[in-house]
Structure formats: structure tokens, C-alpha cells
Amino acid sequence: xxxxxxxxxxxxxxxxxxxxxxxxxxxxxxxxxxxxxxxxxxxxxxxxxxxxxxxxxxxxxxxxxxxxxxxxxxxxxxxxxxxxxxxxxxxxxxxxxxxxxxxxxxxxxxxxxxxxxxxxxxxxxxxxxxxxxxxxxxxxxxxxxxxxxxxxxxxxxxxxxxxxxxxxxxxxxxxxxxxxxxxxxxxxxxxxxxxxxxxxxxxxxxxxxxxxxxxxxxxxxxxxxxxxxxxxxxxxxxxxxxxxxxxxxxxxxxxxxxxxxxxxxxxxxxxxxxxxxxxxxxxxxxxxxxxxxxxxxxxxxxxxxxxxxxxxxxxxxxxxxxxxxxxxxxxxxxxxxxxxxxxxxxxxxxxxxxxxxxxxxxxxxxxxxxxxxxxxxxxxxxxxxxxxxxxxxxxxxxxxxxxxxxxxxxxxxxxxxxxxxxxxxxxxxxxxxxxxxxxxxxxxxxxxxxxxxxxxxxxxxxxxxxxxxxxxxxxxxxxxxxxxxxxx
Numbered sequence: 001x002x003x004x005x006x007x008x009x010x011x012x013x014x015x016x017x018x019x020x021x022x023x024x025x026x027x028x029x030x031x032x033x034x035x036x037x038x039x040x041x042x043x044x045x046x047x048x049x050x051x052x053x054x055x056x057x058x059x060x061x062x063x064x065x066x067x068x069x070x071x072x073x074x075x076x077x078x079x080x081x082x083x084x085x086x087x088x089x090x091x092x093x094x095x096x097x098x099x100x101x102x103x104x105x106x107x108x109x110x111x112x113x114x115x116x117x118x119x120x121x122x123x124x125x126x127x128x129x130x131x132x133x134x135x136x137x138x139x140x141x142x143x144x145x146x147x148x149x150x151x152x153x154x155x156x157x158x159x160x161x162x163x164x165x166x167x168x169x170x171x172x173x174x175x176x177x178x179x180x181x182x183x184x185x186x187x188x189x190x191x192x193x194x195x196x197x198x199x200x201x202x203x204x205x206x207x208x209x210x211x212x213x214x215x216x217x218x219x220x221x222x223x224x225x226x227x228x229x230x231x232x233x234x235x236x237x238x239x240x241x242x243x244x245x246x247x248x249x250x251x252x253x254x255x256x257x258x259x260x261x262x263x264x265x266x267x268x269x270x271x272x273x274x275x276x277x278x279x280x281x282x283x284x285x286x287x288x289x290x291x292x293x294x295x296x297x298x299x300x301x302x303x304x305x306x307x308x309x310x311x312x313x314x315x316x317x318x319x320x321x322x323x324x325x326x327x328x329x330x331x332x333x334x335x336x337x338x339x340x341x342x343x344x345x346x347x348x349x350x351x352x353x354x355x356x357x358x359x360x361x362x363x364x365x366x367x368x369x370x371x372x373x374x375x376x377x378x379x380x381x382x383x384x385x386x387x388x389x390x391x392x393x394x395x396x397x398x399x400x401x402x403x404x405x406x407x408x409x410x411x412x413x414x415x416x417x418x419x420x421x422x423x424x425x426x427x428x429x430x431x432x433x434x435x436x437x438x439x440x441x442x443x444x445x446x447x448x449x450x451x452x453x454x455x456x457x458x459x460x461x462x463x464x465x466x467x468x469x470x471x472x473x474x475x476x477x478x479x480x481x482x483x484x485x486x487x488x
Contacts (some may be wrong), residue, residue, distance in 0.1 A: 002485050002486060003418070003485070003486045004483055004484070004485055004486075004488055005483065005484045005486065006016060006481070006482070006483045007482055007484075008479055008480065008481055009035065009390065009479075009480040009482060010344075010477060010478070010479055010480075011035065011036060011109060011387065011460070011477065011478040011479075011480070012036065012050075012051075012052060012330065012407075012475060012478060013476065013477040014237040014406075014481045015035075015258060016036060016049035016050065016245040016336065016337055017036055017046050017051070017475075018033075018034055018036040018037035018046075018051040018225075018233070018337060018339055019032030019037065019041065019046055019048065019329075019341040020037065020038055020040075020041055020299075020301075020339075020340050020341060020365040020390050020424065021034070021037035021038060021039060021341045023283065023300070024038070024039055024040065024439055025282040025283040025300075025301070025302040026282070026283060026427065027039075027421075028040075028396070028426065028458075029389045029425060029426045029459060030388050030389060031388065031390070031391060031457070034143055034248045034388075035387075035388065035390060035453065037263050037387075037388055038341070038385055038386055038387060038388065039386045039387065039388050039389070039459065040045070040383070040384060040385070040386040041341045041342045041384040041385055041386075042342055042382060042383060042384040042385075043056075043057075043342065043343070043344055043345055043380035043382050043384070044329075044341055044342065044343070044383050044384070044385050045341075045343060046339055046341045047315060047328070047332055048319065049331075049336045049337060049475065050251040051208070051315060051409065051475060051476060052385055052474070053379075053383075053463070053472050053473065053474040053475065054247055054379040054380050054381070054383040054464050054467065054473070055343045055344045055379070055383055055408075056232070056343075056344050056361075056376035056377060056378060056379060056380060057344070057376070057377055057378045057380045057469055058345070058346065058347040058363055058374040058375070058376060058377065059345065059374050059375060059376075059377035059378070060347065060372050060373065060374040061099070061102060061103050061104050061362075061373055061374060061375060062102055062103035062104070062149070062371060063103050063105070063106065064102035064103070064373035064374055065370075065371060066356065066370060066371040066372075067368065067448040068104065068109065069097070069104040069105070069106045069109070070097070070104050070371055070372075071095070071110075071280065071371070072093075072369065072371055073092040073093045073095050073097075074092050074350065074352040074364060074365070074366040074371060074464070075090045075091070075092040075097070075352045075364035075369060076091065076092045076093075076120075076121065076122060076123070076309060076352045076364075076374050076450075077090060077092070077121065077122060077123040077124050077309045077353055077397065078090040078099070078124075078226060078309070078353045078354070078357065078362055078364070079124050079126055079153065079357055080312055080355045080356070080357060080358045081126070081129070081357050082358060083126055083131065083244050086100050086101055086487060087099070087100060087441055088292060088357040088358070089126075089131050089133075089147065089353075090126055090353070090354075090364070090373065091121035091122075091123070091133050091135075092118075092121060092352060093112065093120060093121065093365070094112055094114070094119040094120065094121065094135070095110040095112060095113070095121070095145075095148055095175070096109070096110055096111040096112075096113075096121065096124075096133055096145070096147060097109055097110050097373075098150060099357075099362075099373075100358075101358040101360070101375075102360075103435055103456075104373060107150065107212050108151050108215070109149050109150070110111070111145075111147065111155070112151045112155070113133075113135050113155045113409045114155060115137070115143060115155050115156035115159075116135075116136075116137025116140060116143070116428075117137060117140075118137055118138040118139065118140075118224045119135055119137055119263055120135060120136050120138055120335070121133055121134065121135040121145075122135060122136065122172055122173045122174070122309075123173055123174050123185075123309055124175075125175035125176065125177065125183055125193070126187070127177050127183040127196075128196055129147075130146060130147065130148050131147040131254060132144050132146060132147075132157075132183065132194075133145040133146075133147065133159070133175075133177070134168070134172075134173035134175060134185060136170045136171070136173075137170065138170065139170060140170060140318060141167040141168065141169065141170050141471065142167060142168040142169055142171065142173065142187075143155075143156050143157075143158045143159050143167055144157055144158030144159075144168065144194075144199075145157055145329060146158075155335055158199060158294075159417075162194065162197065162199040163197050163199065163449065164196040164198050164199050164200060164201060166199060167201075168187050168188075168192060168201045169187050169188030169189075169190065170183075170188075171184050171187060171188035171211060172186060172211070172213065172307065173186055173187060173266075174186050174213075174214055174307065174308035174309065175215070176215055176217055177218060178217045178222055178246060179217050179220055180246050180453070181195075181196075182246060183195075184203075184215055184222055184246065184475045185215065186211075186212035186214065186215055186224075186487025187202070188212070188323075189205060189206050189207065189208060189210050189211060189212070189230075190202045190203070190205050190206070190212065191203055191204040191212055191215065191222070191224055191244065192437045193246070196428050197367070200335035202484065203245055204224075204249070204250070205331075206226050206228075206242075206344070208227075208229055208341075209229040209230060210226050210227060210228035210229070211226070211227050211228075211231055212225065212226050212229035212249050212296070212306055213225045213227050213261075213262050213264070213308075214262065214263070214264045214305070214307070214308045215228065215267040216266060216267045216272055217267060218267045218270065218271075218272045219243075219245060219247075220245075220269075220332070221243045221245055221252070222242075222243070222245075222246055223241055223242070223243060223265055223267070223272055223290070223292070224242045224244060224263050225239070225240075225241050225262040225264070225274070225444060226239060226240055226241075226242060226255075226262075227239045227261050227262055227455055229241070229389040230417055233337045236260065236261075236347040237260055237261040238257070239257075239258045239259075239260060239261060239262045239276070240255035240256060240257050241256040241258065241262070241265070241290060241295070242255045242256075243255075250363065254334075256290060256294060256295060257329065258274075258276050258295055259276030259278055260275045260276045260277050260279075260286075261276060261305060262275070262276045263275040263277065263305035263306050263307055263311075264275060264305075264306050264307055264308045264310065264311045264320070265308070266308075266311045266312065266313075266318070267470045268313060268318065271289050271290075272289060272290045272437065273287070273288070273290075273318060274287075274288055274289060274290060274295055274312075275285075275287055275288075275305060275306055275311065276288075276295070276305070276436050282302040283300045283301065283302055284300075284302075285300065285301050285303060285304070285322065286299075286300055286301075286304065286440075287299050287300075287301060287329060287340075287483060288317075294301045297341050298329065298422070299329065301322060301327065301340070301360075302322070303322030303323040303325060303327075304319045304321070304322050304323050305450075306321045308355055309352075309353040309354075309355075309457070310351065310353060310393075311354075312354060312356065313353060313356075314328070314356045314361045316330065316332050317331075317332070318330050319343070319354065319361070321353075321354060323411070324345055324346040324349050324350060324351055324365065325342050325344075325345050325346075326342070326343050326344045326345070326346075326354060326361070326484060327340060327341070327342055327343065327482075328340070328341055328396050338446070344361070344363070344376060344380065345380070345382065346363055346364075346365035346372075347363065347365050347372040347374050348365035348366050348367035348370050348371070348372055349362065349363065349364050349365065349367040350366050350367065350377050351363060352364040352366070353472070355425075356443075359486045360375045360376055360377075361375065362374070362375050362378045362382040363375070363376070364472065368481050375380055378466065378469040378470055379467070379470065379471075379472045380464070380469070381464055381465055381466070381467050381468070381469055382464075382465070383400050383440065383463070383467075384461070384462065384463050385435075385461075385462040386422075386459060386460075386461045386462070387425075387445050387459055387460045387461075388478075389422075389425075389457050389458065389459040390457060390458060390459070391456065392456070392457060392458065392482055392484070393455065393456045393457070394456060395486055396486060397484045397485060397486040397487065398454060398482045398484065398485050399454070399455060399456075399482055399483070399485075400401050400452045400454050400455070400482065400483050400484075400485075401421070401449065401452065401453050401455055401458065401480060401481065401482055402450075402452045402481045402482065402483060403447055403449050403450045403481045404432065404447070404448050404449040404460075404478065404479065404481070405445060405446070405447050405448070405478070405479040405480070405481075406419075406435060406445070406446055406448055406475060406477070406478050406479075407444065407445050407476045407477035407478070408435065408444065408446075408473065408474060408476055409426055409444065409447070409474040409476060410444055411436075411437040411444075411471070411473065412437060412468075412471035412473055413437055413439075413468070414437060414467065414468030414469060414470065414471050415436070415437045415463060415468050415471045415472065415473045416434060416435065416436040416437065416464070416466045416467045416468070416473060417434070417435050417436075417458065417464055417467060417473040417475070418431075418432075418434050418458075418462075418463045418464075418465065418466060419432040419435075419448050419461065419462055419463075420432060420461040420463070421449065421453070421456060421459075421460060421461075422458065422459040422460075423453070423455045423456070423458040423459070424455060424456050424457065425456070425457065426459070430449075430453065432448040432449050433446070433447070433449070434448075434449040434466070435448065435473070436466075436478075437471070444462075444476075460478065460480075
């Protein structure tokens with residue numbers, strides 16, 4: 001006689017909710033991975049391993065839109081820290097802005113770069129109680145502006161004031177303050193420095209067909225990312241990370257070779273993280289770290305390569321931009337699972353910069369004539385989560401899903417969640433019962449399927465499209481009841 005076996009697949013709970021499965025970009029219906037992992041995440045927050053919930057939305061700061069103080073400017077650089085309590089600065093196009101936790105302020109701002117004709121600011125550095133703004137007169141050269149305080153602004157300070165004053169290169173500029181108390185910055189094929197007195201735009205030089213793309217400090221040395229040849233797009237680069245003591249005329253030892261284009265470096269707690277591109281396929285991007293004389297990939301991902309102003313950390317997790325998305329990686333506690341997930345999206349299509357100088361993540365973006373500088377706020381109703389696909393039938397047995405039960409946290413007004421059962425290699429989809437807040441129903445466990453389906457495999461899709469931007473729907477567990485019939 002045929003034999004029946006009943007069992008339950010449990011998602012979440014003690015195993016937590018995982019991030020994106022390995023090689024998630026290669027197949028929309030992946031079997032490979034752990035059952036608590038996802039084949040797709042959009043605007044979800046997995047920081048708390050106990051729940052699956054919506055990631056944040058983005059709300060523009062006061063004055064942070066094109067009709068406000070921001071104007072038609074895509075912010076490309078935001079200081080990663082406050083300069084005084086509740087104050088920091090940002091730059092974009094030919095402007096410098098003053099920010100508070102809630103607003104792009106208009107008191108004596110924005111400052112304008114007017115020394116050139118096609119001026120584009122790239123980044124800022126706070127050094128010795130002053131803010132330095134790097135900018136290019138596109139196609140000509142570059143310069144450094146000095147913001148001494150909210151009222152004192154010198155847009156061409158670098159070429160007119162310091163000892164050995166000079167223009168800098170027309171190139172992307174990203175700067176840091178090293179552990180040697182010197183400001184160092186990328187400058188075309190060079191690394192430039194300023195020690196508080198003397199500006200040295202060509203302190204360290206590389207190859208004529210190269211470009212420095214990022215700089216950080218670790219192990220009492222500068223780490224410098226260099227792309228060679230300096231060609232963007234779908235091209236192959238032989239790049240490297242160099243180590244420099246900040247004094248010698250050349251780098252130390254052998255560079256760490258990277259086959260591909262390097263986007264950014266970021267150091268946290270003695271570990272230098274690196275983002276690089278080594279292919280033109282969907283999964284051609286790497287997030288990893290430097291381990292001695294080699295780079296180690298942590299995860300591959302799809303999208304785009306971030307620059308130094310598009311990487312950082314937020315609430316203890318490494319954070320970066322890919323396309324118009326903000327990804328996170330890590331774990332809030334070393335005893336919990338490390339995961340990668342799509343945390344939030346830009347308010348508009350193109351993201352310029354991210355930072356969290358006041359704690360909340362700031363994200364700048366634009367789409368044609370729309371511009372925004374906003375912060376995370378509330379909950380996204382674009383949030384989606386798709387599990388990996390799970391095979392449940394085999395050559396000698398057939399399986400049925402009998403019911404699905406969702407365990408969730410208490411709901412408030414407007415909270416809703418929708419579910420789809422996708423099955424048989426993605427060929428069929430069945431909408432399941434929506435769960436929604438009801439004032440007269442305080443239960444926290446609901447059936448979303450009570451009809452038996454014969455399946456070979458399945459994927460569960462979760463959506464908050466009908467949910468609330470103020471009251472989240474947080475899933476604790478999903479229980480999937482299955483039975484199999486085995487032939488003799």
C-alpha cells in the first residue's frame with residue numbers, strides 16, 4: 001500500500017530569516033541555498049533576525065527637493081559625520097549645502113563654486129575643524145574650496161592660498177584624514193596631500209594610464225585603489241591596491257592585484273572592504289575584503305559599482321549603493337547569521353551619495369528634473385521577499401501542500417501582507433489569503449492556505465504592496481504543512 005508521511009517546513013523562527021541566497025542573480029527560481037534564504041529581496045529589513053519586515057521608505061528633508069533649497073542638484077558627497085551637534089555638509093554640482101537632521105538649511109547657504117565655467121563638486125573632507133570641498137572645472141582642471149565656517153567660504157582656496165598652492169587634476173576626488181593627521185585625496189594618476197600648511201597635489205604618482213579611485217587608512221598606512229587602464233564601461237582592467245606610508249616617494253612592497261575595476265575601499269575595525277567589478281554579466285560585481293596580499297570575495301551581487309561616497313555603514317552593517325538600491329551586509333550580533341539584503345531604494349532612479357552623520361541614513365537621488373535629499377523614514381510598500389525554491393517531490397513519491405500558517409507580530413491600523421504560492425518550476429502561481437489588520441481581531445497566527453495542492457516544488461512570495469507606510473507587518477514564522485505519498 002502507498003505510505004503517507006506528514007511533515008512541516010518552518011521558515012523563520014529559531015533559524016531566523018536569511019538574506020539573498022548564493023548566486024541569486026543567476027536564476028529566478030533557485031534550489032541552491034538554505035531554506036531560510038531568499039531568491040529576491042526588495043526594500044526589506046533583516047537586521048532583526050527574529051522577523052521579516054518592510055525596509056524603510058525615503059522622505060525628503062525639509063528643503064531637500066528641487067523646489068526647495070536643494071534646487072536641481074544631485075548631491076554627490078555627504079560628510080559621514082557631524083561637524084558640530086546636529087550639523088554637517090554636503091556637495092553636488094557647483095553647490096555646497098548645510099544639513100541638519102531634518103533640513104537642508106538656507107542660513108548663508110548654499111555656497112556656490114564660481115571660479116570655473118563648468119564646475120562639479122565631487123566630495124568633502126573635514127580636517128582640522130574646517131571643511132574642504134573638491135571640485136572640477138570639467139575638461140580643464142580641479143580645485144579645492146575651503147569652508148572655514150558657515151559664513152566664510154573660499155571657492156578656489158587650493159589654487160590661491162596654501163603653501164605650494166596649485167590646481168588639482170580634473171578627476172574624481174575622494175579624500176580622508178589619515179592616522180598621520182594629514183588629508184590625503186585621489187587626484188587622477190596621483191595621490192595628493194595637505195598637512196595643514198602645504199598642499200602637495202602630486203605627492204605619490206602612479207602610471208600615466210591609471211586613475212586613483214579610492215583611498216582609506218589601515219595598519220598605519222594608506223591603502224589606495226588604482227584602476228589601469230583608466231577606461232570605464234564594459235572593459236577589462238588590471239587594477240591594484242597599493243600601500244603607502246605617506247612619506248616615501250613610492251609605495252611599499254607589491255601591490256594587491258585585482259583583475260577588474262575597483263570602485264571603493266572602506267575600513268571598519270581594522271578590516272578594509274573592497275568593491276570591484278570583474279565581469280559584464282548580472283553577477284559581475286564583488287564585495288569583499290583585503291586579506292594580507294590578496295582580495296577575498298565575500299559575496300557577488302548584481303547592479304553597479306559604488307564609489308567612495310556610496311559606501312559606509314549604518315547600524316553596524318556595511319552599506320553600499322548598487323543601481324538605485326542600498327544593500328546591507330553583516331550581522332548586528334556576532335552570534336547571529338551574516339546576511340546580504342536589499343534594504344531600501346532611492347526616492348528617485350539615480351543615487352548620488354549615502355551617509356549617516358546623524359544616525360539615520362541619508363540618501364540623495366534624482367530622476368530627470370526631480371531631485372531629492374532624504375532620510376529613511378517609515379516603511380516601504382514596495383517591499384518584496386521571495387524564498388528560494390524548495391523541491392518536495394521525487395521519482396518515487398508525490399507531495400502535497402495542505403496548508404500554510406503565518407505567525408506574525410501584533411498588527412496596527414493599515415498593516416497588510418499578501419502571499420503567492422509559485423510552483424512547478426515557476427509555471428503556476430496561486431494567490432493566497434491576504435492578512436490584514438482588523439480592530440476586532442487581535443490574533444497573531446493565520447492560515448493563508450487550507451486547500452491541498454499537488455506540487456513538485458514551490459517558492460513563497462511575500463509582498464507588502466497593500467500595506468502601510470507607518471505600521472509594519474512583521475512575520476515571525478511561516479509553517480508549511482506537507483504530506484507525501486510513497487509508491488510501493
